[in-house]
Amino acid sequence: MMSERYPRRILLAVTGMSTQVVTETLWALLAKGELPTEVRLVTTEHGRNRAVRDLLDPKDGRFHAFCRDYGLEGKIAFSEDSIRVIESASGDRLTDIRTPEDNARAADVILKVVRSLCADERARVHVSIAGGRKTMGFFAGYALSLFGREQDRLSHVLVSEPFESNRDFFYPSPVSRNILSADGRLLDEAEARVTLAEIPFVRLREGLSANFPEDCTRYEDVVERAQAEMLPPVSLRIELREGAEPVLLCSGRRVNLAPTPMAVYVWLAERRKRSADGVRPGLDAAAEILALHSELFPRRSGDHARSLRALKHEEDVLPYFQEKRSLIHRALREALPERLAESYFVAALGRRPNTVYRLNVDPDAIEIVRIPDARSTEKHRAQNPPR
Template sequence: MAPEQPHTYPRRILLAVSGLTPQIITETLYALIAQPTPFVPTEVRLITTREGAARARLALLSDDPGWFRRLCRDFRVSAITFDENHIETFSDGEGRPLDDIRTPADNTHAADRITEIVRSLTSDPQAALHVSIAGGRKTMGYYLGYALSLFGRPQDRLSHVLVSEPFESSWEFFYPTPYERIIQTRDGKLADCREAKVTLAEIPFVRLREGLPPRLLDGQASMSEVVAAAERAQHPPRLVLDLATRAAWADEIALNLSATEFALLLWLARRAQAGEPMVDWTTPAACDEFLRVAKEVFNPMSGDYERIEEALDWRRDAAIRLGEYFQPHKSRINRAFEAALGKTAARRYQIPPRGPNALPLEAERIDIR
């Protein structure tokens, strides 16, 4: 499956929001099928209001007029799953279906639900997601497009459909039929649906997924939380170390560090604060300096401190062996930053994998308590 070929994925999903015009589903389906390289969804998912859901069921899924099934028959398309279970209704904070998205609270609930749906669908590596922002209120289309920007992968796409005049906004128009079908347009004139032009306008978007922390990719999160995580890379870093509790925070997010990793991070942070960021930890002098810091973190009489001292003592005579002791801890510290902040934001804190062993932080960005 090539990322640039979404039509090759075994699971192909069309996701859309709509208000009172369920036609956007059939219009988008027609445009996807009519492309030079067709993208035929295996399933359709619609997010809408209570009234929008009722209209979609009656116009698209009923026996008559049943425009979804008609389109599938007209263009000999089979095996697209779309039924009432694939229509989700926006709800308020108490789970009651919404007739419209009007209040700030409604907008927040809708944004969070859209975020979770897109996160969940993009978690399937066998799926390619095509998102349409042609329907619904402008805020809903914005939230859906933004959610795809946050979670979208190379195989995912974003689009809008353009319908030619006089068919645009006509309740009777659902797609260009391959046979004569006369309808009355909104200005009272008659027109043949065969003559309609429906164009898929693909919308480029910035994919921010790689910069998100794994915890937000694997579990539920609000849109505001995900946006804040994506924006962290634009803010100045702030590292806080609490010696008494052996706890560390980056951007106010707790880091998962062992006591030895905390000691190593504390050592490098102090050097950065003192204007001595680089250290060659393959030398006995660096080894002694680290042990002095480790004594503050561990009880010198504890077995943990003794094990660290012994591990370093037998390596003192060989520089390469000292480096081999510190290197795995450095890697785990860097992974802890990435797990907490995501790849992009973590780079502001990470010790370079190769080169100087130092934190890339200015003294005023470090708080040691």
């Protein structure tokens, strides 16, 4: 059973002023046979005060009432010490989430709490996003996506009408017990229906490094690091096939380029592979590109002729080159995720009119392979048998 495998079972809720979500979720988990051993909250100062009043008051607290009603006294650890209040950068407790800075602090705190709880191998973490601001729920869900394991869960609770909007309803009672509706009608708590809606989430943890991200405490930094780690390594492979058109592979994915942009890209890759400096396109560069075009695409004489006509004058070269650069970037964006595509872009370095161009790819990550035509190889072997 899950309870035997994980002796520590934690319900983590991000709450605002709707403290009912805590007992509603506890009831739903009890109904599934997945009762937590402890409850943790992340909230504001106002949310904390409301939780202490509504849930933890020794006499009238609804958490204690829930435990009494279902014979759970002493089985779920939940006290004022279980509530983490979001603080400002200066250490003041936030009464509400009002500004972008407050929002960032909430993200940082939620991330830290989720990461800490998911670090315990003996624990199963159940994150509820039923309460609090929508952004807080998003932060909790994304943090669980980063650090959650196979045993961890994400959920929301669905409460039947007219109990959903009733401030006095906290959980379905095991016996008939009445509360008043907003229009003064009697409602029996025992008739309420509360359903736990589990939310599937992508577990990214296995795709990240083992020590990720020990040196990151800000939510924004963690997201950036995760994005970087999930991208495949940059590796540029160009296969120059005899009797066929070149093949361009970026991080193992094929990128299709028209002949002229391909000739420009191969030319830049060869320069970068030699660790040559950036180049300012002129007639000399144009001549090299055209010669390479003829070599790579011998059957594309029409393209070659058009390029010759377009590159008669020095002042024609830069606009022509920039046009091909734009086509290269468009093809990379179509074939790769945006951030990965940028790793293969043609960088423009320096200010005009002294701008030079080179590939972003590191020289050590470039592989240019010449592959002979299989038919030519067989013919050569036939004409030169081993002695």
